[in-house]
Amino acid sequence: MKILMVNKFLYSRGGCENYMLFLGEHLKKLGHEIEYFGMYDEKNIVGNSAGKYTQNMDFHSKGLERFLYPFKIIYSLEAKRKIMEVIDNFKPDIIHMNNINFQLTPSIVYGIKRKGIPLVQTVHDYQMICPNHLLYNFDKNEICEKCIKGSYTNCIKNKCIHNSRVKSIIGAMEAKLYSLLKTYKKVDLYISPSYFLEDKLLSANELYKGKTKTIHNFINKDKFTCEENNAEDYIAFAGRLSKEKGVEELAEAAKLLPEYTFMVAGDGPDKDMLKDIENVKLVGFLSGDKLTQFMGQAKVLLVPSIWYENCPLSILEAQCMGVPVATVNNGGMAELVKDGITGILIDDPAPEKIALKLRQILENEEYYKTLKENCKKEKEKILSVETYCDILTKEYEKLVAR
Numbered sequence: 001m002k003i004l005m006v007n008k009f010l011y012s013r014g015g016c017e018n019y020m021l022f023l024g025e026h027l028k029k030l031g032h033e034i035e036y037f038g039m040y041d042e043k044n045i046v047g048n049s050a051g052k053y054t055q056n057m058d059f060h061s062k063g064l065e066r067f068l069y070p071f072k073i074i075y076s077l078e079a080k081r082k083i084m085e086v087i088d089n090f091k092p093d094i095i096h097m098n099n100i101n102f103q104l105t106p107s108i109v110y111g112i113k114r115k116g117i118p119l120v121q122t123v124h125d126y127q128m129i130c131p132n133h134l135l136y137n138f139d140k141n142e143i144c145e146k147c148i149k150g151s152y153t154n155c156i157k158n159k160c161i162h163n164s165r166v167k168s169i170i171g172a173m174e175a176k177l178y179s180l181l182k183t184y185k186k187v188d189l190y191i192s193p194s195y196f197l198e199d200k201l202l203s204a205n206e207l208y209k210g211k212t213k214t215i216h217n218f219i220n221k222d223k224f225t226c227e228e229n230n231a232e233d234y235i236a237f238a239g240r241l242s243k244e245k246g247v248e249e250l251a252e253a254a255k256l257l258p259e260y261t262f263m264v265a266g267d268g269p270d271k272d273m274l275k276d277i278e279n280v281k282l283v284g285f286l287s288g289d290k291l292t293q294f295m296g297q298a299k300v301l302l303v304p305s306i307w308y309e310n311c312p313l314s315i316l317e318a319q320c321m322g323v324p325v326a327t328v329n330n331g332g333m334a335e336l337v338k339d340g341i342t343g344i345l346i347d348d349p350a351p352e353k354i355a356l357k358l359r360q361i362l363e364n365e366e367y368y369k370t371l372k373e374n375c376k377k378e379k380e381k382i383l384s385v386e387t388y389c390d391i392l393t394k395e396y397e398k399l400v401a402r
Contacts, residue, residue, distance in 0.1 A: 001396060002033045004048075004092040006083070008103035010036050011043040015313060016099050016124045019217065021046065023392075026385045030393075035090050037083050039103045050089035052082040057103050073102040074174045080111040087115050094396050097121040097187075101133075101174070106183045113186050118399035122191040125310065128184055129204040131171035132160040134244065136307040139163070141243050143307065143330075148204050150179050182207060188399050191392070193217045193311035194332030200308075213395065216335070217311045218388035219320065224292065226322035226376050234261040234281075235358065236298035236323075238291060238314055239305075241268030246304030246328070248273055252351035253304070254280050257358060262302075265294050296321040299368075300361055303327035304349055311336065319343075320379045324371040326357055342374050 005024050009017050024034045024046065036046040040053035047053070055078060072078070083104075087095075095117050100108060112119050127133040129148050132155065137144035139158055146154040152172035154160070161167040178184065185207040192198040192214045201208045235257075241247050241264070251273045254262045261279050265286040274280050286294055295301055301318040303309070308331030315325050315336045325343035327333045339345040344357045361368055383391075 001094065001393070001400070002035075002090060002092045003027060003396070004086065004090060004095045005034060005036045005046075005098070006095060006100060006104070006108065007036070007038050007098040008100060009041065010038040010047065010053075011041060011045050019122070019124075020098050022220070022385060023389070026389050027393075030389060032393075035086070035092070037086050048086050048090060050086045052085045052089075054079045054082060054104060073105060073170065074177060075107045076103075076105040077107065079104045080107040083108045084111040084115065087112070087117065092117060093400050094118045094120065099124055099127075101127055105174075106178050109183050109186050118188050118396075118402070119186070120189045120191060120396070120399070121187050122193070123197060123201070124193070126197070126200065126308070129200060131155040131168070131175045134307050135200075136244050138243065141248075141306065147175070148200070150176075150205070152176055184208070185211075187211065189213060189395060191215055191395075194335055196308065196332045196335065197310055215388065215391055216383055217313055217316065218383040218385045219313055219316050221320055221379065221382065221384045224296070224317045224320035226296075226320070226379075232297045233299055234263045235362075236263050236265070236295055236301050237304075238265040238286070238295060238301070239303075241266050241271045241274065243270055244305065244307040246306050246349060249304050249306070249349050249351050249354060250274070250302065251277060251280070253354040253358070256351060256355040260358070260362065263294070263298070265291060292317070292321075295323060298323055300343075300358065301325045302354070302358070303333060304346070304354055305331070305333065306349060307331070309333045316382050319375045320382060322372050322375045324361060324368070324375055326354070326361065338374070338378075341371070342378050343371060 005020055007020050012018055028034045035048040037048055040056050095112050125133040126135045131152055135143060135145055137158055152175050155172045156168045159165050159168050161171045190212045192212055193216060195214045198212045198214045237250055239245050247270045254277050258279050263281050263283060264274055265283050267285045295318050301323050305328055311332045318325050319342055325337050327337055328349045329345035329347045334345055337343040337345055346353055346357050
């Protein structure tokens, strides 16, 4: 099968890109032909035989071109034209989109469907029902679902996109345009990494009915192994140091547990919240083997996110290494942790509640050992890339056979 993977970035930049690149690599090993379409960048590590990409859009540029960006990020004629050229050259059987907004725009959907090719999209966030993609109000530091039914004035009012009125107006205009055009109805299948996100899509708009399928994310299970007696005496946090990730709650919970060490891997705008707390150690941004070792040697992985996380790979990776997880009982996180079996779910992410739950794990040695053993057993149920590809290609085949 010939598969065209589409994403705005074509190099390892974050979870979405890593998902696409690893998936494409494995599909290629299975004998499929894979090409990629996205934005031109010197860092690109994959591409297409036609050599067609959209112009690199640098939002920090000071050149005159930046004044055209508000138009290009709503509807890109360039992206639509160039993906059609790639399709004519490669002749894919199916197209699999990932993150396309702003740099590519949903305009490419019209180019794809003009060619009559089945279209799949993996939904990595809440972009189709929320202009800032997160269902989160940064100003109030709380979940926000006010735009979910298609009224986007709240996004402008609260400057939901980067605390900028202009960016929020543009984001709201984009969301409203494609809502009115019913563009997303043209996608044949949406892959959701969590049942929670799938439910949000279905409750927001009937056009998604019959077009969604939940498949939890996969990980490279061979990379994440459990070493006996590897646990060191620290609570780990790995991620962006920002309010929506629960950094403020993490800081206050650490103060309530002075006898325990909190090791924090990551960087972000709210890093200073964790400074000058005696039992919090900042180790900086980690990736690859260093991050794996950091999580694998932890006593517990803490994921205190306030926003609705979709399907955090860190939870799956920790469990594969026999590390119990303490996380908030919301979003896709609640689907990945079995409360009292592979970790604990925190109903209220207030610092005192987080501290109480962590004590339950750490002060009961037999309970902790049981959680750890259960995590090892859970590894068999976590999807490998091989199983994921098997499920996905069956969905591809159904669409191609229509």
